Amino acid sequence: MRRALAVLAAVPLIFFAAACGSDTATTSGSQGAGGGAAGVKVTGNLGAKPTVTISGAPATKSSYQVIAPGTGPEVKSGGQVIVNLTVYNWDGKHNAFQGSSYDTKQPETIPVNEQLPQVLRDGFTKVKHGGRLLAVMASDSTQQQAQATQAAQPTKVFVIDVVGAPPEPLKAATGKETGDSIKGVKVVSPGGDKAPTLTTKTSEKPSKELVVKTLIQGTGQKVQAANTLTVHYTGKIWGTDKEFDSSWTKGQPASFPLSGVIQGWQKGLVGVPVGSRVVMSIPPDLGYGAQAQQNIPANSTLVFVVDVLSAY
Structure with a gap:
């Protein structure tokens, strides 16, 4: 989804880049309302951007610390959680600030599943809604990614x-x-929970404008520009019937801030009621333009069939 629909917000990309491909991280126990791991101190009020002080050489083993346990419902394994993230690089020199969703004012949605490193899955089991977790992601948690990218x-x-x-x-x-x-x-909409079939093999010329048609009219709240959406979708190239991405094929819907995807989605989905199925023809200037993407040639008109499953 991130590859096919353009770069999403910087903070979650940093998060998943660090988190990708690990089950080897170690964990440490919890703490009270303030504190941190060795070399990292976290202060500040819950519900606001924290102050983070980092000192010493970078940690070589991953760990977590519960800064505040929270008092709400537990975080469920296999579900999703809405979080505010604040991220730093720890290089022992500059320890550069990488971003915070408190600055963007857009909390992020994270799936708590096997795609997260073990250290984070363990950490989330120790906090509830309203809690604060510190996670240090060292080289042991990115080992597989480093092997794949040689960096x-x-x-x-x-x-x-x-x-x-x-x-x-x-x-x-x-x-x-x-x-x-x-x-x-x-x-073709087969009904029930089955995926629709999208066919884009045609000799018709695509419109140079965005075209959005509602196939199934939902009755939920209307999508707003600032919403985070959960959707099922299939994307193909106009005229070729070539599928370049599909959440249906992956077996699970995708969640993302609407403000972080291509303009065709942003313009086409605002105002669509939750529960709807729409088909969109997106011209190149509202997609990827003259820049080719993986599986998407330059100047392609994109066609998506999208089920809007939730908006918040």
Whole structure:
């Protein structure tokens, strides 16, 4: 999803870059309302951007510390959690600040699953909603990624404030079929929770403007520009029927801030009620333009069928 729909917000990309491909990190126990790991001190009020002081040589083993346990519901393994992230590089010299969702005013949604390093999965089991977790992600947690890229990731420091959990998304679009369509594009909706079939093999010329048609009219709240969405989608190239990305194929929906994806999505999904299924034809200037992407040639018109499962 991130590769196909453009770069999302910087902070979660940093987070997942550091977190990718690890189950080997070690953990440490919890602390009270303030503190930190060796070399890292975290202060400041919960619900606000923390103050982080880093000293000494970078840690070589990953760890977590519970700064504040929280008093709300527990974080559920296998679910998703909304967090505010504050991120630093720990190089022992500059210890540069990398970003904070408190600055962007857009909390991020993280899936608590096997894609996270063990140290983070363990840490999340020790905090509740309203809590604060410190995680130090050292070379042991990025070992597999370093092997794949031949470049080791620097040690990173994350202060993670657990805001809550996103609303339970729908399984698929639900509502009344409209009978609407885009000329040259065919979508077959089999009903229930099954994926729709998108066909874009056509001799028709694509519109130079964004075209959005509602196939199933949902009845939920309307999407706003500042929302984080959970969607199922399939994306193909106009005229070739070439699929370049699909959450249905991956077996799980995708969640992302609408403000972080390509303009065609931002313009096309605002105002769409949750529960809807839409098909969008996105011209190059609202997609990737003249810059080729993996599996997407330059100047491609993109076609997406999208089920809007939740918005918050």
